[in-house]
Amino acid sequence: MTDSATPTGSAPEGADPEALRQRALAALLTARERTALLTDSVDDQELTAQHSPLMSPLVWDLAHIGNQEELWLLRAVAGREAMRPEIDGLYDAFEHPRATRPSLPLLAPAEARTYAAEVRGRALDVLDGAALDGGGPLVRSGFAFGMIAQHEQQHDETMLITHQLRSGTAVLSASAPPAATDAGGLAAEVLVPGGPFTMGTSTEPWALDNERPAHVRDVPGFFIDTTPVTCGAYQAFIEDGGYTERRWWEPGGWEMVREHELTAPLFWHRDADRWLRRRFGVTEEVPANEPVLHVSWYEADAYARWAGRRLPTEAEWEKAARHDPASGRSRRYPWGDEDPSPELANLGQRHLRPAPAGAYPQGQSPCGARQLMGDVWEWTSSDFLPHPGFSPFPYREYSEVFFGPDHKVLRGGSFAVDPVACRGTFRNWDLPVRRQIFSGFRTARDL
Incomplete structure (x- = not known):
């Protein structure tokens, strides 16, 4: 490979x-x-x-x-x-x-x-x-x-x-993202067969140090959500007492929920029988079919436990996004090696929101998963650690000082990410309490 x-x-x-x-x-x-x-x-x-x-x-x-x-x-x-x-x-x-x-x-x-x-x-x-x-x-x-x-x-x-x-009136605007025209026929999850694949890169000229070097990982087969978890699915977690049941939460997450009296994703609030959110100065009803946004790692992990599933590992996420079983090689992006375009992914602050779950069929990966690139950063279960053979370049403070169990890895980029700072090997990381970032997630399960 x-x-x-x-x-x-x-x-x-x-x-x-x-x-x-x-x-x-x-x-x-x-x-x-x-x-x-x-x-x-x-x-x-x-x-x-x-x-x-x-x-x-x-x-x-x-x-x-x-x-x-x-x-x-x-x-x-x-x-x-x-x-x-x-x-x-x-x-x-x-x-x-x-x-x-x-x-x-x-x-x-x-x-x-x-x-x-x-x-x-x-x-x-x-x-x-x-x-x-x-x-x-x-x-x-x-x-x-x-x-x-x-x-x-x-x-x-x-x-x-x-x-x-920021508070106050809206100062930014953008067109709506494309609809998900065939989402109703999509399977809830797709299979990623087990076996080795090439993770990371040694040839991408502008890849940053934590993406390097390319190396082989053997990943057992697993199922992963076809699309990111939606606001509607997350509302079911809320309505079922997700924020009041300690059993779903890591200790640090439960402490965060109790200390800050959390009941929903950041920027959401309840209005009678509906959920509203604030988005760039505009208050609107939470769209049920859009990937959930502004959730911490703890919230993503709690939802996955509640759903009887788990967050994918970083290696699983990258295999689902890049591995092409037909050729045995890893693609640059889920859809192939060509640069992103508006038909393939929601990137570059073009729409100021995620597209509905199931959009961008041309951008799906070989396993059939969609929206692995753009829309929302996706939390994984993995700590931010170096690839085998890592070497800091050109300065330690970009990656090396953050390695360890304190930071969790996010993959895939969001609607706010420009294509130059987003590829199948690109790695983001943050503290598990962070909610202000444009973060969502998808879940996985073992075979």
Whole structure:
């Protein structure tokens, strides 16, 4: 078995440097366009406010994006002198917790925009002259440029979470996602046969360190939900006393439920005989056929226990998403190796909500599971641990410092994830109490 082949439309290691350059340029420009949308849609007061102690002020994210781009593209790649060395500490994510960032002497909105724009102009000059077909590992195949585009898109997702947490009128809008036209005929679960498959990657040029290297995992056969668990199914858990029955909960989860008096996913509230939710400043009835959103790992795990099932392991999730039994190889995405498109997955903040369960039939995996990419991040049962042969690159703080039992793995991306920061090997992780993220889940069972 081999790692995923290089997809059409992507830039493989050793590809034409001009193709790499254009791919990197497009990724950087797309990310900056989204950053501008998220920061220009609110006034300066809202940019500097902290809308939740869980999140940074939006203006911090804006300047942090510029600072990371300067650190890696201007200083590390181009060897240039620091533009604003005095602000490095202010925008070091490990030096200052999110809750304390509003008290820092941060750049004002206009200054942050100017700084980020100046960095970007110089970074594009660096990209224009970089020898992407050679040099060290930072430059080869445009890795540093792809890393920075992914970093900005990850912060764009973080800023979109902040938009969801802010109070006040809606400032963002988007079209509705496509319907699930044949969902009624779908089986509730699909079989993933047992056997070895290739997990991770050694050839994806912009894969981050925790996705590497490719290695073989032998996974026993199992069943997995065809689609993510829906709001309607989750309501059945609630109505059956899911939040009042200690037996379904891990001890830490039960403590969370009791301490915060939880009765439903975040942003839900009861109105007479119906459930309502707040979504980006709009209050609406909870759609029964949409994947449930804003649930913690503890809630996902409790639902799975209540349903007589379990959360899939990370290896099971990736095998369901990537393994092609016909060829014996692992695909780049569930549908194959071609880059995502609007017909294949709900990505890129295009719809501001998950699509109905069963949508995107063209994007299903070989086992028949749908919406494994996009819509909602999916909790797995696995702790965030390194792949065998892991090597930190280009800095320990991206992955290595988070390895261990404290963080659970999420896979697949959400509607808020850009394609550049989402692939079949991409790994996300968070604390099991987190609910503000765009997280859902699907369940599994043994044969």
